[in-house]
Amino acid sequence: MSTDVAIIGLGIHPFGRTPDRTGLQQCAIAVSDALKEANVAWNAVDFAFGGSTDAGNADTLVSELGLTGIPFMNVANGCATGGSALAAACNTIRSGAGKLGLVCGFDKHARGAFKVNPKEWGLGNWYGEEGFALTTQFFAMKIQRYMHDYGITEVALARVAEKAFRNGALNPNAWRKTPISIDEILTSQMVNDPLRKYMFCSPSEGAVALLVCPASDAEKYTKTPIFVASCLMRTRRFGTLEVFSPSKAIEDQKTVTQDASKVAYEEAGIGPGDIDVAQIQDTESGAEIMHMAENGLCEDGEQEHMLARGETDLNGRLPINTDGGCIANGEPIGASGLRQVHELCLQLRGTAGNRQVKASPKTGYAQVYGAPGVSGVTILNS
């Protein structure tokens, strides 16, 4: 890696429902918090990448923040929007084309399941008429097969959700801040078998902003820079089961997350054993379980015991989704990936408050997954 990249400012607008603010307004608040943290003015920022799915064009933010003429590129990669924006910003720094960049993501979705137009995903309208145009079905069928293959139980699914709400209760920016018991989760309404109501995240609202610069400039802005060891995204390869697949090859291949993860570890020059804290895509509790293995954080099937022993709790061996993840924060698509990065930065700085993990985590791992089979991985060092 030519130039190391540092994250030197953080801002977040609380997730959940904020009826009196547009998504763009929420993002403008996150951006000004990030600027304040780094003690810089907006006119010092010389490039930006940002995105949202349902809340408008990110580059419109210049009319909230100031018309300084900088290049501001909109990113649209579904759930990987934030990860893609950060990856693009890192490349801009490394190439020397930018010295101080803004990376932002925000969203504001209507209530209820995401509305899907099959044509936008390269599918005939028949896909929706048969009743297949729902992301929730994909996650259900993927975990159903995984439970069959690796002996994961319904209780493990509930443990993931219970942990999410428990961590969310310690996070002032989370949407769901009330703990929910395993029994209550296991008796909540079945939505897409084997997944129940409290195992799913819901579309929500929120915004996150980060400021990045070359590592050599970091001390100008902060005493606690966080360094980007790798940040990349990948699209699916042949033979994997992904969202919105009318068919899947019989031969099984490595998933897009496995692909992205492998390259990310190589770029960072470390392995899964070096990770101290992780934020991984938990669209529902099955996804967290499968992504634990796909990101190399355990072997297939090990999750059952790891969860039973609390190994992924805040005080466990490998804390996962320490801010409550998507399950407790909901999913504003454009902001979700950067929320993970924001949380990792807090944990690595040691400023995560009541949910701070063991004394001084050095290396953090974030992974997002989204339709139609994209995965983004970021590895950070303190």
Added chain:
Amino acid sequence: MPNQKPVDANLFDWPASSPRLWGSRCALCGNVSFPVAQRCTRCSHDQQDRFHLSTEGNLWSWTVQRFPPASPPFPPSDGNPFEPFTLGYVELPGEVRVISRLFYNAQQAPHIGQNLKLAFKQLYCDADGTEIIGYGFTPHGDTK
């Protein structure tokens, strides 16, 4: 008899004496696609030969859709209460796994490995009374 038509004319012929799903096979690498593909997703070759997929397979995974999908694209309810439906991926041996509705009677339940055969069912009636036919699979014979 009311008019009937397939939910998509490229998926299967309807009406037909023995309707089957259309797939395609890559002329270069043999990879099977559903629905019919213009280009192979494994090797990117652009000659794909259309053929009829197997009518029998086994259940690879499944779920039940218990809340009404957004309409459109899901057919409007026309005031009828939503009825949950089962769906899954059906493995057609030697070919491909296809997403499909699963049709069960009250005595049947889905399980992975179950033997299934192709079936068709009315999905909805369009505005002029034409019955729109969709495909699915239903249990068949001994199950593993």
